[in-house]
Structures are given as structure tokens and as C-alpha cells.
Amino acid sequence: MNRIVIGSKNFTEQVVLGEIFAQQIEASTHLPVERSFYLAGSFICHQAILAGRIDLYPEYTGTALTAILKEKPAGSRQDGYQRMKSEYERRFDLTLGAALGFDDTFAIEIRGEDARRLHLKTISQAAAYTPQWRPGFGYEFMERPDGYKGLAAAYGLRFAEQPRIMDLGLLSRALKEKQVDLIAGNTTDGLIPALDLFVLEDDRHYFPPYEAVPVIRQQTLQRHPEVGAALSELAGKISDQDMQKLNYAVDGQHRDIKEVVHQFLMSKGVVTVNAERASASPR
Numbered sequence: 001m002n003r004i005v006i007g008s009k010n011f012t013e014q015v016v017l018g019e020i021f022a023q024q025i026e027a028s029t030h031l032p033v034e035r036s037f038y039l040a041g042s043f044i045c046h047q048a049i050l051a052g053r054i055d056l057y058p059e060y061t062g063t064a065l066t067a068i069l070k071e072k073p074a075g076s077r078q079d080g081y082q083r084m085k086s087e088y089e090r091r092f093d094l095t096l097g098a099a100l101g102f103d104d105t106f107a108i109e110i111r112g113e114d115a116r117r118l119h120l121k122t123i124s125q126a127a128a129y130t131p132q133w134r135p136g137f138g139y140e141f142m143e144r145p146d147g148y149k150g151l152a153a154a155y156g157l158r159f160a161e162q163p164r165i166m167d168l169g170l171l172s173r174a175l176k177e178k179q180v181d182l183i184a185g186n187t188t189d190g191l192i193p194a195l196d197l198f199v200l201e202d203d204r205h206y207f208p209p210y211e212a213v214p215v216i217r218q219q220t221l222q223r224h225p226e227v228g229a230a231l232s233e234l235a236g237k238i239s240d241q242d243m244q245k246l247n248y249a250v251d252g253q254h255r256d257i258k259e260v261v262h263q264f265l266m267s268k269g270v271v272t273v274n275a276e277r278a279s280a281s282p283r
Contacts, residue, residue, distance in 0.1 A: 004056070006055065007048055008037040010168075012190075013186065015257060019035070020234065021058070036053070045057045049217060050092060056215060058215075060212055061080040061211045061213060062146065064215075066144060076209070081099055093219065094218060096215060100213065101212075101239055103187075105202075105207045105208075106207050107199040108151075108184055110175070110181065110200060111175060111198065112197055115200075122201040123155050130157050133159055134160055135164070136164045136182070139165050147184070155206070171185055172192070176196075188244045242264070246264060
């Protein structure tokens with residue numbers, strides 16, 4: 001079937017990245033693109049691409065190595081990328097596009113006012129106060145090997161109560177509104193500066209690199225090499241700051257994702273006039 005189906009997980013950054021892939025492919029090829037976003041977490045996306053229900057989706061190297069490959073990641077960003085690429089090709093008949101340029105590692109966040117009042121900069125320093133705090137985490141963070149249990153063990157964290165498990169999109173506002181006192185978000189979350197939240201330094205280097213990459217079915221690239229060529233134009237084009245601004249445009253300013261992505265791609269010079277027609281056409 002001559003169409004490309006793009007998936008994403010169910011949080012803003014993933015949908016933004018999925019839309020970037022979609023508009024880039026629409027701009028650079030003549031292939032129709034179908035969007036299959038909000039597919040829950042990593043496991044659902046992985047199963048969907050293995051089953052051929054989607055052709056590609058955005059993933060993170062640290063997530064793939066720990067949650068999918070069940071390995072303990074170590075080394076540099078490049079080491080993680082090469083390890084993921086070789087194992088995905090060997091085990092799953094999947095491959096990776098070029099890295100997009102940003103590293104979206106987990107962010108252990110507290111309110112800015114608490115960080116200033118208690119003079120906290122690191123997770124180790126915060127561990128003295130966590131017995132009085134209520135944590136809030138996403139479901140996947142609670143279940144993943146690089147998530148809550150390992151973090152608590154690495155830093156000796158104890159809390160006032162069991163973690164409250166909630167949707168990723170609700171964590172930042174729950175922290176701001178004092179429903180919880182510490183959360184595991186993402187470093188590229190656009191609401192961190194907007195809500196005056198503070199990211200504690202991972203001073204024991206618990207979290208590995210989480211470099212953003214496109215995961216693509218090798219069969220798709222064999223049929224449509226132009227898809228790989230289109231995605232390669234995005235290599236290194238999205239910085240940590242770019243991603244945070246894109247997330248804030250959607251989460252903080254409530255702007256339309258298609259419009260936000262289109263303006264971003266135009267600013268980076270990676271789309272052509274075809275993209276203007278694509279973004280303007282009804283879907």
C-alpha cells in the first residue's frame with residue numbers, strides 16, 4: 001500500500017515529532033501520510049511497528065535500550081545510538097533514522113519556590129526532604145527498569161506516601177498546584193519555565209542519554225527510500241531549546257500542532273512550497 005503511517009506515543013512532544021515527520025515526508029515525497037498518534041507508551045508503539053500497523057515513530061535511545069531491549073545503557077550518546085540501531089536491525093528488522101539533535105532525559109522536578117527556599121540543586125540534596133513529600137509519576141515511569149524503583153534505590157529516596165500515578169500531561173500542573181511535591185517529567189517540557197518549576201540535577205548520573213530518533217521499518221525504506229532521504233534532512237535540526245519551545249507552543253500557548261510544526265520546519269529551511277500546500281489542505 002503506497003501510504004506511510006506514522007505513529008507516536010500519547011504525550012505532546014511525541015505528537016509534535018510525529019507531525020514533524022508527517023509534514024517533512026509530505027513536503028519531500030508524493031506519498032500520502034496517515035497519522036496514527038496517541039498510541040499509549042513505548043510498548044504499544046513497538047508492537048504496532050512490528051505488526052506493520054505503522055511504518056515509523058519517534059523513540060528515545062535510553063528508552064529503547066532499557067524498556068525494549070532490556071539492557072543497561074552505558075557510554076555516550078553515540079554509543080547508545082549505535083547499540084540501539086544494531087540490535088533493532090538484528091532482532092526486529094527495524095532501523096533508525098539520523099538522530100534529531102536533542103536529548104530528552106527524565107527530569108526530576110520540584111517547585112521553583114521550594115528549590116529557592118531550601119537551597120536545593122541536586123536530587124541528592126532533595127533526598128533529605130522527600131520523606132515529607134508526595135511524589136507524582138507517569139505509569140510508564142513506575143514500570144520501567146530505568147524508572148522509579150531504580151531511581152529510589154540510587155538516591156535512597158523515601159516519600160510521605162506512595163506515588164500518585166497520573167497522565168504525563170497532568171504532572172506539571174499537579175506539581176504547581178501542590179497536589180504533589182516532586183515529579184518525573186522531561187527536560188524538554190515547555191511548562192518548566194512557564195510554571196516556575198525546577199529540574200534537580202541528576203548528580204549520580206542515574207539516567208542514560210535519551211536521544212530522539214525515528215524508528216523505521218526496513219521494509220518501508222526498501223519500498224520507499226525517499227522516506228529515509230526526507231527524514232535525513234531533519235538530522236541534528238532540533239535542539240533541546242527548540243523542543244522545549246515547540247512543547248510550550250502547544251501546552252502553554254494552546255496553539256495548533258500542525259501550524260506550530262509548519263512554522264518550525266519553514267524556519268529551519270527543511271520544507272518546500274509543497275509543505276505549504278500540504279499543511280493548508282483539509283485532512
